[in-house]
Amino acid sequence: MSTQIILPRMLQVGENAILATPNVLASLGCSRPLIITDKMMVQLGYAKKVQDVLADQDMQADIFDDTVPEPTVGSIQAGVKRVQESNYDSIIALGGGSPIDSAKAISILGKFGGQMRDYKFPRVVSEAGLPIIAIPTTAGTGSEVTRVTIITDETTDEKMLCMGIGFMPIAALVDYNLTLSVPARTTADTGIDALTHAMEAYVSKKASLYSDTQALQSMRLIAPNLRRVYHNGADKEAREAMMLGSTLAGIAFSNASVALVHGMSRPIGAAFHVPHGLSNAMLLPTVTAYSIPGAPKRYADCARAMGIATQQDNDEGANAKLIAELVALNEELNVPSPEQFGIDRAHFMGLLTTMAEQALASGSPSNNPRVPSAEDVIVLYKKLWP
Numbered sequence: 439m440s441t442q443i444i445l446p447r448m449l450q451v452g453e454n455a456i457l458a459t460p461n462v463l464a465s466l467g468c469s470r471p472l473i474i475t476d477k478m479m480v481q482l483g484y485a486k487k488v489q490d491v492l493a494d495q496d497m498q499a500d501i502f503d504d505t506v507p508e509p510t511v512g513s514i515q516a517g518v519k520r521v522q523e524s525n526y527d528s529i530i531a532l533g534g535g536s537p538i539d540s541a542k543a544i545s546i547l548g549k550f551g552g553q554m555r556d557y558k559f560p561r562v563v564s565e566a567g568l569p570i571i572a573i574p575t576t577a578g579t580g581s582e583v584t585r586v587t588i589i590t591d592e593t594t595d596e597k598m599l600c601m602g603i604g605f606m607p608i609a610a611l612v613d614y615n616l617t618l619s620v621p622a623r624t625t626a627d628t629g630i631d632a633l634t635h636a637m638e639a640y641v642s643k644k645a646s647l648y649s650d651t652q653a654l655q656s657m658r659l660i661a662p663n664l665r666r667v668y669h670n671g672a673d674k675e676a677r678e679a680m681m682l683g684s685t686l687a688g689i690a691f692s693n694a695s696v697a698l699v700h701g702m703s704r705p706i707g708a709a710f711h712v713p714h715g716l717s718n719a720m721l722l723p724t725v726t727a728y729s730i731p732g733a734p735k736r737y738a739d740c741a742r743a744m745g746i747a748t749q750q751d752n753d754e755g756a757n758a759k760l761i762a763e764l765v766a767l768n769e770e771l772n773v774p775s776p777e778q779f780g781i782d783r784a785h786f787m788g789l790l791t792t793m794a795e796q797a798l799a800s801g802s803p804s805n806n807p808r809v810p811s812a813e814d815v816i817v818l819y820k821k822l823w824p
């Protein structure tokens with residue numbers, strides 16, 4: 439059996455990759471990009487830096503900085519209008535997963551119109567929107583190399599998963615220097631998100647030798663460096679490893695799918711406005727413990743790739759170490775429980791059925807090594823509470 443792999447046409451990876459923006463644009467035949475970003479990227483001077491490197495090559499770029507964290511249908515409308523009313527030939531998506539996902543949605547809606555809901559999974563979006571050059575600033579969602587965008591419908595509090603080659607950036611510039619400014623909390627949340635991508639891609643029912651290779655290498659890069667970047671954001675060596683690990687994890691899951699953690703995480707994010715990486719982190723130990731019986735050898739491989747178990751450990755021993763490590767990681771990275779995050783217990787319990795339905799409808803849980811029923815999902819959600 440063969441597997442189809444979808445990737446950006448061009449990747450520029452390493453320190454100062456951002457300087458290659460004009461070359462990359464020129465080689466794609468583009469000269470009039472719109473930078474889609476957020477206010478933080480403007481404040482940090484990153485948007486101006488992109489404009490400046492383009493200006494050096496006589497290219498001009500406008501900035502749209504009205505994207506919001508965890509983008510919604512409403513939040514992307516101004517960007518769609520901007521693209522429809524102008525003659526941009528490309529989009530530079532600069533920022534964390536939120537601006538990149540916003541840019542992906544704007545690229546498709548700006549060119550083809552309609553509502554975001556029309557493009558929701560299980561529809562596969564293969565239309566080519568405006569070409570996107572993605573420059574991630576977190577490590578991370580991996581959105582720069584995924585054929586996925588996630589847009590929340592604020593009228594139903596649903597994080598809509600939208601998939602297809604139409605959402606794959608044509609190029610990605612992966613420059614770890616841009617992550618040196620990420621605050622500790624976001625560093626932790628986005629880092630656990632990337633680790634979750636790698637683990638879920640590896641245990642996914644859709645995993646292949648190709649995605650396994652990316653996923654295992656990603657875990658080798660992320661696991662020993664996540665604590666380092668959390669405690670010392672200026673640690674360049676660790677930031678570089680995290681950034682590449684995040685991109686590899688994105689490649690792995692985009693070509694193998696995520697699984698139950700992500701399926702259950704999106705409804706928490708949508709209903710209680712928990713950042714994506716954080717809701718993954720809240721779920722990862724509990725959902726991993728539930729899932730291990732479905733693929734004990736695969737999870738043991740994860741423990742070994744993460745360097746917390748050795749070849750001498752049998753699978754059972756390695757998996758016990760894996761759970762202990764995921765719990766310890768959350769403690770050291772100060773990941774709050776839903777209660778500590780400030781979620782109202784009664785509100786959470788009242789939404790259990792809806793959240794379980796949304797989790798299963800997203801399709802991700804069916805790729806889990808152990809496929810849960812709606813009742814199982816509810817039991818797992820309840821386990822997040824003492």
Ligand code: NAD
Pocket residue numbers: 476478479482506507508509533534535536537539575576578579580581584585586587588616617618619620621624627628631714715
């Ligand atoms: P984010 O983009 O929401 O950014 C979080 C915060 O960090 C923002 O305030 C942002 O301004 C700030 N920030 C980003 N980079 C920074 C930097 N270099 N220095 C200082 N501050 C910085 O966070 P994220 O976790 O990268 O993205 C989350 C979004 O990505 C969610 O909407 C999630 O659903 C989506 N996501 C998408 C995919 C995909 O494949 N498309 C995968 C996973 C998650």
